[in-house]
Amino acid sequence: MKNLTSSYMGLTLRSPIIVSSSRLTSTVENLVEAEENGAGAVVLKSLFEEQIISSANSLSVSAGYPEADDYIDYYIKSHSVDEYIDLIVKAKKNLSIPVIPSINCFSSEGWIDFARKIAGSGADALEINVFFMPLDRKRSASDSEKVYFDLITKLKKAVNIPLAFKIGNRFSNILYMIDQFYIRGIKGVVMFNRFYEPDIDVEKLEIVPAPVFSTAEERRYVLRWIAMASAQDIKIxxxxxxxxxxxxxxxxxxxxGASTVQVCSVLYQKGLPYLNTLNREISDWMTKHNFNSISDFRGKLNWVNYSKPAVFERNQFMKHFASED
Ligand SMILES: Cc1cc2nc3c(=O)[nH]c(=O)nc-3n(C[C@H](O)[C@H](O)[C@H](O)COP(=O)(O)O)c2cc1C
Known part of the structure; x- marks a missing residue:
């Protein structure tokens, strides 16, 4: 096996393959299995503030007993966070690869409180699973963007461990956002999260969830933006x-130009031992192409290194069809 050592946010990983956040990374048993099968790092299932609050609401006694509601709210919140901290501590004890927890919150206090507790638990870094749905037509793109920047300012004040922002792909200017994240001290950017999406069942006349697992075709949009982002003169x-x-x-x-590659759907479909196959295939390809380390070829085909960078800029088919005629 070739040397697959990779660097991510200052952490040294034995492989660039990271098991991304999902239920697969919610138990110590699975995390150990991921390590045994060659994962470079693991991102734990996100701790969702919304979920915790809704559990509290469903147990709420009644509007007539606000103190009881407050107590339940506090109890559920601290209990869920405690369980999550316990998972981090156990993961750190049982694994030698980096352990990266993940949080998704909506309140300022939630982000800061969770981030502080997690940073204090020995986590190697923290992934911020962040998306603010723009539901208000009176708010401009820059209003929405500011919410991300304000969050970074607060998080950076609260914790010292490396922070990665796991973002969606729907910004007016993705490169501007990544540049701003970098300027504000974010060490890593996960491109991109893949969100729940609604679809319509025309027979039942109902809204149904779109397929949960990704397809290989979804990779190309991501590839373009990674090639563009990795070509920027910034160290994120x-x-x-x-x-x-x-x-x-x-x-x-x-x-x-990616430093690491996260996998989720394929591991649901093929199991955690498939991590071995991914590492083996990367290694075999490196042997075939005479590369001895990941850094020998990382970014070789990005926007600045590729001999025809215009292919990344083109988005109309007219030339393609003209040449086909
Ligand atoms: C069942 C399932 C649960 C997921 N849960 C989370 C989560 O808790 N936090 C998160 O940041 N991403 C979550 N994701 C998104 C994945 O981490 C990943 O970013 C996405 O599935 C795209 O990667 P893939 O094409 O390898 O599946 C989940 C995905 C799936 C399929």
Missing amino acids: DISASTGVKDGEDAIRYLLA
């Missing part, structure tokens, strides 16, 4: 996420 590490189905897909993201 990119972790690719979405649509990795095999070692070749991981290699594509590394060639585009």
Whole structure:
């Protein structure tokens, strides 16, 4: 096996393959299995503030007993956070690869409180699973963007461990956002989260969830933006996420400039031992192409390193169809 050592947010990983946040990373048994099968790091299932609050609400006694409601709210919140901290502590005890918890909150206090507790638990870094749904047509893009920047300011004041922002792909200018994250001290950016999406069942006339697992086709949009972002003159590490189905897909993201590659759907479908296959395929390809380390080829085909950078800028088919005629 070739040396697959990779660097991510100052952490040294034995492989660029990271098991991304999902239920797969919610038990110590699974985390150990991921390590045994070659994961470079693990991102724990997100701790969702919304979920904790809704559990508290469903147990609420009645509007007539606000003190009781407050107590239940406090109890559920601290209990859920305690359980999560327990998972981090156990993971750190049983694993030697980096352990990266993940949080998703909506209140300022939630973000800061959770981040502080997690940083104090020995986590190697923290992934911020962040998306603010723009539901208000009176709010401009810059109003929405400011919410992200204010959050970084608060988080940076609260904790010292490296922070990665796991973002969606819907910004007016993705490169501007990543630049601003970097300026504000964010060490890593996960490109991109893949969100729950609604679809319509035309027979039942109901809204139904779209497929939960990604397809390989979803990879190409991500590839373009990683190739563009990694070519910027800034030191923020990119972790690719979405649509990795095999070692070749991981290699594509590394060639585009990602430092690490996260996998989720494919592990649900093929099991955690598939991590071995991903590492083996990367290693075999490196042997075939005479690369001895990941840094020998990482970013080789990004926006500045590729000999024809205009391919990343093109978005109309007219030239393609003209040449096909
Ligand atoms: C069942 C399931 C649960 C997930 N839960 C989380 C989560 O708790 N936090 C998070 O940041 N991402 C979550 N994700 C998103 C994945 O971490 C990942 O970013 C996304 O699935 C794209 O990667 P993939 O194409 O390898 O699946 C979840 C995905 C799936 C399929």
